[in-house]
Amino acid sequence: MRLSKKITVAALLSAVSIFGASTAQAQDIFDGGRLAGSSSQVANLSSTPENQALPEIDQKVDLERYQGRWYQVAAIPQPYSLQCSSDTTADYGVIDDNTISVVNSCNTPFGPSVINGKADVRSDASLKVTFGGVPFQTEGGEPNYRVTYLEDDYSLAIVGSPNRLSGFVLSRTPDLSAEDWAKVRNITEDRGWWSCAFVTVPAAGGMNNPAPLCTI
Numbered sequence: 001m002r003l004s005k006k007i008t009v010a011a012l013l014s015a016v017s018i019f020g021a022s023t024a025q026a027q028d029i030f031d032g033g034r035l036a037g038s039s040s041q042v043a044n045l046s047s048t049p050e051n052q053a054l055p056e057i058d059q060k061v062d063l064e065r066y067q068g069r070w071y072q073v074a075a076i077p078q079p080y081s082l083q084c085s086s087d088t089t090a091d092y093g094v095i096d097d098n099t100i101s102v103v104n105s106c107n108t109p110f111g112p113s114v115i116n117g118k119a120d121v122r123s124d125a126s127l128k129v130t131f132g133g134v135p136f137q138t139e140g141g142e143p144n145y146r147v148t149y150l151e152d153d154y155s156l157a158i159v160g161s162p163n164r165l166s167g168f169v170l171s172r173t174p175d176l177s178a179e180d181w182a183k184v185r186n187i188t189e190d191r192g193w194w195s196c197a198f199v200t201v202p203a204a205g206g207m208n209n210p211a212p213l214c215t216i
Helices: 005-014 019-028 031-036 178-190
Strands: 068-075 086-096 099-108 111-121 126-131 145-150 156-160 167-171
Touching (some): 156 178
Antiparallel strands (some): 068 086, 068 167, 086 099, 099 111
């Protein structure tokens, strides 16, 4: 379906998502994101077979180091997060060895939006994220949040659903250098995504306007 220019611009201005809510709801409410478009729009299927899941990093994520605040600096837009217009963050806290708390927030035209949830560890670098009050969620089943890239100092992470229909670039700071943006683009493409599907997230101290990652 062809969208009007007005709708497309509006979507770009607000098409940012809270990483956990997006992955959990994409899997449970929107059939893995398929209602937002076909998988070929976000995954480079010419080099990534459809049955090849997004790889996770080959090390165990240290939850103590991973906890704290992350800024979502870019993401694949999801239809249920279009109200978010800027300053999207995720705050993690360690509950125990297998569970972390999740508090996602963003600014909307109507004020701040906050959602609380938790993430259960499923492997060295994969989680199942669920949120209270969101229908059709189950704590069992496959993971919906996979760490596919993580800086050694835990300053930058790239995560997504195993089927690549959601993807999120997380940083400890909203301000990335040109070198960092180039690295992010290269990594997303290496992991089988179409980098143009990622849209940057406006934030105080960071990007002023949304833009496709492939243009940065």
